[in-house]
Amino acid sequence: MNNQNHQLLLLIKALFFITFISLTDASSRDAAILVRVKSSKLQDPLHKLDDWIESAQNAPCNWTGISCYAHNQDVVSINLAGFNVSGEFPVDFCRISSLRNLDISFNSVGGRITSNSMSLCSHLVSLNLSNNNFIGGLPEFPVQFLNLTILDLSCNNFSGDIPASFVNLPKLQFLSLGSNLLNGSIPEFLSDLTELTQLVLSVNPFRPSPLPANIGRLTRLEALISASTNLVGEIPESVGDLISMKIFDVSQNNLSEKIPESIGKLKNVVQIELYENQLSGELPDTFSNLISLLRFDASENNLTGKIPQSLACLPLESLHLNDNFLEGEIPEVLALSPNLIELRLFNNRLSGVLPENLGKNSDLEEIDVSNNNLEGPLPQNLCYRKKLQYLILFGNRVSGKIPDSYGECSSLIYVRIQENELSGVVPDGLWSFSDLEYIEFANNRLEGSIPPSISKTLEQLLISGNKFSGELPAEICDLQELRKFDSSRNQLSGELPACITKLKHLQELHIQGNRFTGEIPKSVAGWGELTQLDLSENQFSGDIPAELGDLPVLTSLNLSNNLLSGEIPVELTKLKFNEFNVSNNRLQGEIPLGFDTKFFLSSLMGNPDLCSSDLRPFPPCSRSKPVRFVLVVVLSVLAFILVVSFAWLLIKTNNLIIFGSKNLESWKITSFQRVGFDEEQVVASLTHENLIGTGGSGQVYRVTLKNGQTVAAKRLWEPKGLAESEALFRSEIETLGRIRHANIVRLLFSCLSKDFKVLVYNYMENGSLGDVLYGEKGGVLLDWPKRLAIAKGAAQGLAYLHHDCVPAIIHRDVKSNNILLDEEFKPKVADFGLAKMLKHDAMESNVEVMSRIAGSYGYIAPEYGYTMKITEKSDVYSFGVVLMELITGKRPNNPSFGENKNIVKWVTEIALSFPEQGSGNATGSIDVNSLDLILDPRMNPSTIEYRDVEKVLNVALSCTAELPTSRPSMRRVVELLKDHSPARSR
Template sequence: MGSRILVFLVVALIQVCTTPAVTNNDDFNALKALKDIWENVPPSWVGSDPCGSRWDGILCTNSRVTSITLASMGLKGTLSGDISNLSELQILDLSYNPELSGPLPPAIGDLKKLTSLILVSCRFSGPIPDTIGSLPQLTYLSLNSNGFTGSIPPSLGNLDKLYWLDLADNRLTGNIPVSTGTTPGLDLLVHTKHFHFGFNQLSGHIPPKLFSSGMVLIHVLLESNKLTGSIPSTLGLVKSLEVVRLDNNSLAGPVPSNINNLTSVSEMYLSNNVLTGPLPNLTGMDLLTYLDMSNNSFEATDFPPWFSTLQSLTTLLVDNPVCQETGVTERYCSVPQTESSYSTPLNNCVASLCFANQISSPNCKCAFPYTGLLKFRAPSFSNLENNTYYTVLEKSLMNSFKLHQLPVDSVNLSHPRKDSSTYLVLNLQVFPFGQDRFNRTGISSIGFVLSNQTFKPPSLFGPFFFIGDAYLNFAGEVTGSKKSSNTGVIIGAVAGGSVLLLLLLGAGLYAHRQKKRAEKATEQNNPFAQWESNMSIGGVPQLKGARNFSFEELRKYSNNFSETNDIGSGGYGNVYRGVLPTGELIAIKRAQQGSMQGGLEFKTEIELLSRVHHKNVVSLLGFCFDRGEQMLVYEFVPNGSLMESLSGKTGIRLDWVRRLKVALGAARGLAYLHELANPPIIHRDIKSSNILLDERLNAKVADFGLSKPMGDSEKGHLTHVTTQVKGTMGYMDPEYYMTQQLTEKSDVYSFGVVMLELLTGKRPIEKGKYVVREVKTALDRAKYLYNLGELLDSSIGLDTTLKGLDKFVDVALKCVEENGSDRPTMGEVVKEIENILQLAGLNPNADSASTSASYDDASKGNAKHPYIFSKDAFDYSGGFPVAKVEPL
């Protein structure tokens, strides 16, 4: 026995001393080659194991480098073709390193798994490699603010997964490429949402073929180029557009009349061209808040009366002949303000007297902030003296940093001004939390949140980009004696190795004794044992659509289920916010003891819920059945619940059009659960707090599980699923009190109550009054607004025409009929609301950011995060991929 122990110790010692590096050898050699040609690499880039020793800015999965994020690191040098050897690389962000220069290597096209290529505000030059068009997984391409020359590669049209294309602020020339019979072009990018090509030297006409009705573009930014010809009428086919910038070119002729069809556009810039003809009729653009047509040659015709009907519209007509006519208000013909003296105020403290180079934060703490410029490309306001805008932006920034658990104490915004391009520019300072300077991880994380558009500013600021400064005061980088440092490492290694050997010995003996006992217990108590067994031998389980998380993973992602990440609670238990290693936000529902099910029942639940995939239903990403815990992991929906928005808690104002779209989205989600989920699901607790709003205010139905098959007495078969939740007072189907059964029509009744909430802004039962009874009592179809004026929510926009209000009220009241047989199905409700939107002159098949053909549009690649989407199903044996970026 003693000899065996001795042999064991010797073998263990050899293994400890010869433990191989974690990092794949090809990946290490590629990073070493970059390190050799770059100056100012992070000090942690030492040794031969970037994954094992955690080089700053490097993330690995299974020994392979999958992400490089080195924003604002002060790197100097070029990008060599060695980068192509990182065959598993998915994210490359080298933004805000202005000393990175030279051409991009064509070999970058060999990174076939790359999803995000972000090189904002460096000094790269030369042509954009054609080979970028051969990156099949690329979703985010941001090369803006460099010195690229030559033409836009037509090969970019091959990037059929691309959502974000930003080539602005370079020196690109030539025509905008469109496809021919033999070459691709940008017109093929039908899934792309952003064309940002401003501040280049592009010339020629805007090709009519560039735009088509099948596109989902929301931003077309072509400002400050050398474009000629007319505005193509095909632009009016892209109904999803929200921001259009064609200013500072040489476009001529009249504005196409079908531009009026762009009912989702909020900002449109046509200034500084040579446009002629009468002022366009834009009466159909109900959401338009900023229109700049200054410095053109529009005819001096009668002033369009529709200008005054859009009270929130800022219109600029400076230097047009129409401004010379009498009776034209100065409001439209005066030069707007260009700067403000705003600076973030101190938070009830006295500014500190700081040492050299330190700056006092709004919380009066001396520190070295991370600095840069925020540039907003299409703000919807011109009054720069309204400080409310900036305080809202500050809160939005801090909320984003907190959501991502970044070490930020406060932010300072200062000196808002409009530059020559009418961009709104603000100085930004980000102050560290808990110390006077950031470490490298903090800076690269903040830089990535701003460079890949994870931060979503308030909509009135429009699209933005950030130009970060190099950060030179990193924490914990004081260099000591090399000799003493090495001695310490040796002593530590010896001591650590000895302890490790003892632990290995004890653990091995204990594990051997417990092995069979543990295996037997697992088989008896864990219904997921077969899945886990398959995973351990590399097999793929049959179940797709959800991931099996361990307890340790979810504890790590939620910061040990910390109080700061506790975002709600209910009958099932608490809900925690979490952040995956990819940056994707998740919501973790952790069951409390009294609400747990048996293992087999819980497994059945997961199998059922994992089949639900629809853009208007909150997606189940995974689950945890570990250490006696039952947890469900859902996508995180950032803008809270409809109830919170209606109550004013979120600061989101829902006008009439937005409320119609929220109602349609929620109806589509619920109709999908009833009619197309497999098996169909009855929600049983529809209410405004269970309808969540994503970053574009699209509605998502939540809390439809846990669920169980209905028995024969309930439905006569087992094809429908109903949740265990028993409903909420005020939303409950009256028939339930007699039958003690909830059906699809019970959900319809609850949805009708939600529709009345959308109308009134009131809770179902408020101050002893029941909203259904209040509406029915006041209703008089012969009177204006059905005699509901005093009940309607004032923020709905009572000073505007509420198109379709009567039809909406009629549908809501059909839903809350006393007898279930008199209520419509949710499919019928969807069709009714679609008709209402059409009567209101709106496109029911387009929300504020994307197009959905019908309520049965099962989502594939849904947004799981404001700017990130992932696969619609995950194998249990697989891990989460590095996030694919979907800017909106």
Template sequence: MGSRVLVFLLILYVHVFDTISQTDPNDFAVLKSLMDIWENLPPNWKGFDPCGSNWDGIGCTKSRVTSITLANVDLKGQLSSDIPSLTELGMLDLSYNKRLTGSIPRSFGDLKKLTNLILVGCGLTGPIPDTIGSLQRLIYLSLNSNSFSGPIPASIGNLSNLYWLDLADNKLDGTIPVSHGTTPGLDNLVNTKHFHFGQNELSGTIPPNLFSSNMTLIHVLFESNQLTGSLPSTLGLVQTLEAVRFDRNQLSGPVPSNINNLTNVNELFLSNNRLTGLVPNLTGMILLQYLDMSNNSFDASDAPSWFSTLQSLTTLMMDSTQLRGHVPVDLFSLSNLQTVVLRNNRLNGTLDIGTSYSNQLQLINLQNNLIDAFTERVGGYNADSMTIILVSNPVCEESGEAKSYCMLSKLNSSYSTPPNNCIPIQCSSDQISSPTCQCAYPYTGTLFFRAPSFSDLGNTTNYVALQNSMVDSFQSHQLPVDSVSLSNPRKNNYLELSLDIFPSGQNYFNRSGISQVANMLSNQTLKPPSWFGPYFFIGEQYNKFSEAATGSNNSSSIGIIIGATVGGCVLLLLLLLAGVYAFRQKKRAQRATEKNNPFAHWDPDKGSGSIPQLKGARNFSFEELKKCTQNFSEANEIGSGGYGKVYRGTLPSGQLIAIKRAQQESMQGALEFKTEIELLSRVHHKNVVSLVGFCYGRGEEMLIYEYVPNGSLKDCLSGKSGIRLDWTRRLKVTLGAARGLAYLHELADPPIIHRDIKSNNILLDERLNAKVSDFGLSKPMGDNEKGQVTHITTQVKGTMGYLDPEYYMTQQLTEKSDVYSFGVLMLELITARRPIERGKYIVREVRMAMDKTKDLYNLHEIVDPVIVLGVLKGFEKFMDIAMRCLEESGVDRPTMGEVVKEIENIMQIAGLNPNVESATTSASYEEVSKGSFLHPYNSEAFEYSGAIEPSKIEPQ
């Protein structure tokens, strides 16, 4: 009866748990891994159900994570190669996190459903990986305002759905990639509207085939690069263009005449180049508003009369273009004209602005010309609203009377959003009075407009329109924004505006609010009035979060509360029923508890209870370890993983130690913890990491090891450690690891099966001697009735990629399971590849490529380039023993003792003494800057294991 009740309770519990939990387990595991490497995550990233609990920044569809939007939350860390395991991810926006550093992992190419990759204004560096070209669904690619270097990946040309491409404000160099043969290029992007490549270091000529009549480009922005050669005539074929910037390059030759065909262009910037020939006739550009061709080497010519035909013109900039003759008076009658700058030319005669000049005209600058007279009509012009500058012209040099136009003056372009029909109040602390006269902590930043169609920086009408459109946009998206304030307009290469965004309903934003507002700006959801042109935003760090306000909104919280209440009631009922059953089984439960928890009655201070049987390892107090790590300071953190963090410490004796501190979510059971420390305390071998002691208590599980300075073999092979292993050093590392594992199998008492051999668990000391570490999954070998060591039937545990298929299928663990893992490790040493990488299993790849009749067994394309250039003596025998370790059946694999002997023989073939240690000192190292249960590595398994960091699995 009791067992039936228990089964019923278990079934009911699982049903309730599945009902409450809404997050896919794999997606949850990825988010947990991000918690290990990112700092300053939202405080509500707690529990086991990100989708059901509405974690800030996480968007879900059903049980799958489909978006991560954590813009401007001060994330610290690096982009994780685990992110591509979120196979349903559609949007990733981590913009404005300046402490998000490192490079974009190549594995990001596996995010096959990604439509928006937005990483604006972070601290990212390195090249943009060519795998980005695999993101076939990508619509928005915004990587501007970082420090990316290297060339523009030609593979971007494969992104046929791309709408927005922004790589501006980086350190990209090289030429503009275009297609040739089977190689793609930017000319393939016929559906893309935006090419933003300004403020990089691009060089070479502009390929003529970059542009074609099939393209639908709106913005082509290549300003502030190092481009040379001529402007291709194919540019004139892109009839959809609205904004063109090639200024601040080194372009030469004439401007192609067919550029006049671009009838939709509003802004044309060709200044600061070396363009020659005649000033191009642009009468066909009927919508042209902003024209800047200053500082070029055009042929001397009269000021074109077609200037006055550009009825939409607001700004004419022709500084230093060798213009001569009279300035056409009709020019000033253009109704939208605001600015005319014709400095440093050879214009002469009389300046006459006529009587019907534009009422928007603010500036006429003809400094340093040959103007000898200025017609001042009756009533003159309003010098308060318009500035005329004729300094360094004969008209000023010959006049004895001080005229305003003969003095340099600076336009007053100040602006600040005024109060909205209210009286500003005096705010305390560092709060600011908003346009609605409320004291608050605004979210601040700078708006950059790359090609505005106006030049009147003090035009209130423009800013009011921008401000109103922004508030309307925020509020229509139901964001907690009350008002916005614009101020301090200034013109450098772009129009810049200071932006303050004020919260609604309270005087601060929470993290979710900031991230949502920042996301609207980073992914271009917010659309300013068209005359402001393309923009980008750089947000400043916001540090006024109120933790009390970081939870979800009320409407979503109600559902969570109701669900939690119902679930809690059901669980309470289950607990009551289970309590009755447990009371009836009290004595049995007590015995089981004492058996499975050796620390249940152990007081570490008194040494009572079932204390672990240790040999040479001591019990440290929490206070001791806290002191020797300087309160577990960040400076002493030397590693991290799913289990927790590793800290370097110094004992009072001066001995360096490594402290593995488990986090609460990953703490082992007491039995596993006891097993690990008892096993480690009994093993003593130079190729096995020594246990110094442990700490158990106060909710902590910590293991104290000898400090191994050169980190893991994985870090070394990946290049993270900066140590480069040549062939001979890899042989020595292989031998050391094999000796350590052979000791565990054949000489330890009792013998030990490690169960998790992998490159991350092989550490390298100061002489590059390999040491086997991490015994958290280890098992002592059992004896059968005849006293023979056979196998252990146990739940499958290990790391995907290294896992023995025979153990996986039979759940029978033997020492040959470690041998299989060691074989994978040997292939990893040869290739420097992870066991499972981009859906490919290293063992299968080697088997398919291997041909023993050819040199290096035909593995040239697989062998790590770091070693392939040298003479690989004994390589074939190395591969022979590795493949023997990888036999499907355990009985066909060698013992680790046999492996040791084989590697010793290989070293002798290579002319090495297997009994001599590696380098004398570390200073001598060469440095450089889901699934089928039939087989763990069949093709179906790659649906979940490809290109992700191998993780520990526990099939139920």
């Protein structure tokens, strides 16, 4: 027995030795493959793979990125995601026969993938090549990949068709091809991959294709993401057979016709995204069985009819039906949903009253029903759960009093209820919530006074066109974030609180059409950002403060129809006014030089005691008549001689480059601001000597006028082969001319002839952000506080274009060179809307023209290359690039980023390598040393607030998200740049 035990022991030892030798050989072989691939195919600039050393103990199973089976130490997984490696596709990794999972996502690996190389990987279960730089066609699968269940090729530069060899992936469950350059058709054979649970095709420039007619064969499919893929035609009836579907997203396409009734069979669906298509007809009343549906978005289509009861009765979290042609009443049953958070029904034809119980049964955060035909009272319980943040219902006929319960809605941030028929007193609480940023009550019948408890966080307070009365409370001076205050056309009275001039961020003050008395405050130095001041149609008395002339950016001053006396301060002539009006007062004395022109005539009338040496009908100021007569004669003769000589010289030297043989009478001039100079002065100065820049849209001239004012005049290129309509040009230019915002450069006037178009703007002393940022002194002139202020100001300008202009304006060419800086480095968005202005239907198919006008290289959002569509989210992406420029001090396509990289990819990759928040420091923020990897080294370190840098970086990353739907709105960007809350879309 002992001999048998001894023999058994020897056998066990032998087997163990043989197994050990076998395991050692396999491990050595795998380690050798890994090291060879690392050395020959990959570059590792961050040295993440430095521990790949064959002689190390337990190699390769303890190496970074390597996982092994526990029982035999065979390599099962290689995960190099986000390691910042580059090079070619490491196909030789697949020579490790035990390998099942290969993930090299979020790197800079590129080149083409051949069909021969891919055949080595047929034993893989999971392959993730997403977020790299691969080019050429998608990889072929020449043999059957019987085990492959996950294939992620998204976010690369693959082009061409989806290969038919994909049918050799019979067990494929997850397929993502999103965010590439695929430009073939969406193939019908995708319906044969019947094991699919997730299919992502979004953001590709496919040829116009319908959804596969037999898509319903994919009965296991849980997510179909095909946004921005150029889908056309109808949504096939077979979608009703997708019984496992949870997310159905075909948004941002050209789908048409009706929504099929079979959509009501998706009993497991949680989210349906149909927005930005051309769907028409009525919403089908077949949603009753979709009890799992939480989010439904069919906005921005051509839908008609009523909101079906079967949809309204579902326990929805969000319902977006805005920008359609829906009519009828909002179903009362909608208010019963226990989940409803967002309700967006704006820009329809809805009528009736808002459901009485809306907000009572759910944590409602946002309601926007603006621009409909709603009437009746406001629901009492809209803020019953104290979660409402956005209350937007302007442009209706809502009437009655604002319920007292709204005065307890402390969660409110944004309130726009203007253009209704509301009456009575506003509950005190509604003025005073701690997070309130925006109030717009304009053009109702509201009354009462502004309470002392008004919120200190307000940025805009717009209450014009009501019956508010009483005095402005002194507490209004505590609103240190206030940027715009408009209480015009009310019954407010008393004197202005002297402390109102301490509102250092105030940009616009409109209090015209009230009953204010007393003198205009003289200590106005605190109004350093004020651009518009309108005190007209009141009862102000006393002198016009000369100190107003020291306000650095004041461009609009209206003091008309008051009781002001004294002289017009000569100090006001230092300002560059777009609007100046002191008519109908009791002013006296000589009109200062600079205001005594025909352009300001109507702005001076109604002051019988004013006089002027030249401006009629004002009487001449008292001086010796013979001397005056001689002076007038001499000046007239000199002027005649100069004009004749100048005209002869211009004709002689052919210096009228702009006009050719045309004269000014052939020009049509439209003024958008009241200006103190002749347009002829500008037009005659558009010569080679004054040329300061040439861009994609035209030539820019710096013109110094006779009154000392400097303007920037842009002569637009005339697009070749484009019969551009004069009426359309003038109409769209007038739209631009009406824009008023402190962070948008002002259009003064336009000049239009048959062959030339000229736009004239205020001149910005410090040029563009790009000029300063990349100049020799960029690091010195732009310290971190200035850069942060520029980011906030530019964001506010773009948010105004997107959210406050009607209709909204999409910039289409946001870049650092289109953000101008005044003498105090305050930003002004320029050239806004120009691309939109020049884009007409006749140009839709002209790719070359479209690429020129729809953005600048390095700033263009990725989806533009796929869809040729520009939305407000394209502006958001470009602004994210600008934020990265401010942080890094690098141009969007700096060669230091490496081949096939831009600033977005470079910053994103470095950010992904940062230590996770909360590890390594007590504050939970990004490590300072990590941020220094991307910070502009030219900045003075003592000016840098790292928490702010981290905040701006996170906003930039959110803005440059690959999918447009993942980017925040510009309104949200403004919010994020002010606080430290996480980014989310709105």
